[in-house]
Each structure stands twice: as C-alpha cells, then as structure tokens.
Amino acid sequence: SKGLAIFTSGGDAAGMNPAVKCAAEYAARRGYKPWLVYDGLRGLIDDKFVEADRELISGILHRGGTFLRSSRSKRFFELEFREQAFLNLKKRGIEKLVVVGGDGSFRALNQFYADFGVPFAGIPATIDNDIAGTDYCLGVDTALNMIRQSVDSIRDTANSFSRAFVIEVMGRHCGYLAMVSALACGAEVCLTPELPYNLDSIGGRLKAEIKGGRNYVLAIVAEGTKMGDYLTRWITDSIGMEARLTVLGHVQRGGSPTVRDRLMAYKFAVAAIDALEAGETNSVMTYQDGEYGSLPIQTVCDSKYELDPLLLKLCTNLSN
Numbered sequence: 001s002k003g004l005a006i007f008t009s010g011g012d013a014a015g016m017n018p019a020v021k022c023a024a025e026y027a028a029r030r031g032y033k034p035w036l037v038y039d040g041l042r043g044l045i046d047d048k049f050v051e052a053d054r055e056l057i058s059g060i061l062h063r064g065g066t067f068l069r070s071s072r073s074k075r076f077f078e079l080e081f082r083e084q085a086f087l088n089l090k091k092r093g094i095e096k097l098v099v100v101g102g103d104g105s106f107r108a109l110n111q112f113y114a115d116f117g118v119p120f121a122g123i124p125a126t127i128d129n130d131i132a133g134t135d136y137c138l139g140v141d142t143a144l145n146m147i148r149q150s151v152d153s154i155r156d157t158a159n160s161f162s163r164a165f166v167i168e169v170m171g172r173h174c175g176y177l178a179m180v181s182a183l184a185c186g187a188e189v190c191l192t193p194e195l196p197y198n199l200d201s202i203g204g205r206l207k208a209e210i211k212g213g214r215n216y217v218l219a220i221v222a223e224g225t226k227m228g229d230y231l232t233r234w235i236t237d238s239i240g241m242e243a244r245l246t247v248l249g250h251v252q253r254g255g256s257p258t259v260r261d262r263l264m265a266y267k268f269a270v271a272a273i274d275a276l277e278a279g280e281t282n283s284v285m286t287y288q289d290g291e292y293g294s295l296p297i298q299t300v301c302d303s304k305y306e307l308d309p310l311l312l313k314l315c316t317n318l319s320n
C-alpha cells in the first residue's frame, strides 16, 4: 500500500504526540502504510524511519513534548540534503508527508515539494500561536495552563511579601501567551509587542491602587518586548515597590497535553489525512472562527498572524 510518513519539526509543543498517534491510526484506516520519522527534518535526511506499529504509538497520547523528537535542521535548506531525504522516501514507497510543526518547517517542506513533488499536509503546532490563518496551534492551551499554574504560585509569595513580580513569558515575537495569561491570572500589567504601552500611565494607575490598599503587583511581559529587566528596575525605582523578575522559560513548553490540545490534535490529524486524500499538495490545517479547514502554505507565508481584536482591546487596559 501507499506509504505516508509522519514527523514533528521545530519547537516541540504539547499535542504533538496525540497528533502523531491519530494521524498514524487514521492513515492506516484510509489504506496507507504509515511511517514515523525520528528527529524531524534531520531524520528525514539521516534515514531515521520506522514503521508506525501498534507498540510505538501506544502510551504516547498523554506525554508532553514529542516522543519522535524534533530538530531545526539547517542542512534541509541545501538541495543536496533534500535529495538525500527524497531517496529515503522513494526506497520505501513513501509518497506523502504529514508534518507537525511551525511555519518554518512548512516552508522547508514547500521547497521540498517544489523540488521533488512530494505532497505534504502541515499541522500547526507551536506554543507561540503565531501561524497566520489559524486561531489555534497545538501546544498553546497546555503552555497557558503551565503559565497559569506558575503565576498562581508566584502570586502566593508576592502577596505574602508585598512585592511586585515581573513574569516573562515565551512567544517569540508574538504576545498571545502574555495577553491571555495576563487576563486569566488577573495581572495588573501586560506588555506585548502588539500593543503600545505607556509607563507613565501604568505608574499613575499602580500608585493609585497601592494607595487604595494594593500590596502586590503582577506584571506579565512577552519575551518579544525585551522589557523584563527594565520593567523590574522601573517598578522598584518609580513605584517604590520591591520587584523581582521571573523568566518562566522552557517549563512553558513541557507538560502533559490538556484536553483541548488532545482534541485539537485529533481534529487536525484527521483533517491532514483527508486533505492529502483530496489531492491537496501543500496546505496547512487551520481552525478559524470556529471552522476547521486548510490553507495553501503560500497564503500562510504571505500573511501575518492577527490577534483577536477583542483580546487586544481587553489588554489595552493593562498596558496603560
């Protein structure tokens, strides 16, 4: 039967494992012979293929990260190595690919499609939630819950010691994680790359609240603003409240996928196999305004992600 290979690529995200499991099972039901590739694009080049048997895809659903491991391969940008990858597919009769990852990986696969005509379907997965054309990427909900748990814990000590905490969250250039966690955790301040902020008005607001009895402050900053250190010093110096900085870092990438991430993984995986079946050659699965669909990779690459206007509006109050 026709071969189909599944792998994960780029930054790991919770939900990758259920996506791989479901894609393998559903592909088999649709008459494909499913293969798995370890180490992402690197494994495609270095021939790390295994057949997706029952043992491999059992007991992985609830695990964080990606059991197939991942990589950000530089070699895949060179035609010579892409050719090597193609020969690995060819010798096994693998004709289609499912890649779970970010837009960098999708772009690489699109080049591969242009070179050798191997169709692929992309499943968006990145905690940054910065892929254009989809409101949701796998891993986001799990990351938000990790952040929520960490901020709740920081609040305990902030309140006990009457301090301010600046908490830096991931997201690369995107402020989605920062905005949603600031709202969900009731932070007083949120700085993100998407919204202009005004320290003077933030200062006036905080001082008034402190006068009214506020004894601690939580400020969430997106890593993309590079404002963590500065804001921490500024709170101490201008507001007069002792402040500490916590950079949450890679804890945000781990953890067992939440119910939402598991379910979204299943839906995206089924959509990916169906898209390949329907003859789509280079599309990315999307979830937009409550609808599942897919978009050509070119459309995704040519557009910029857009954040929910309501979310931006709500967060305006936290950056002023």
Ligand code: F6P
Residues within 6 Å of the ligand: 011, 126, 127, 128, 170, 171, 172, 223, 253
């Ligand atoms: O893209 C996911 C992400 O976790 C970003 O939020 C972050 O900026 C980056 O990856 C960290 O990269 P690395 O894992 O290579 O340190």
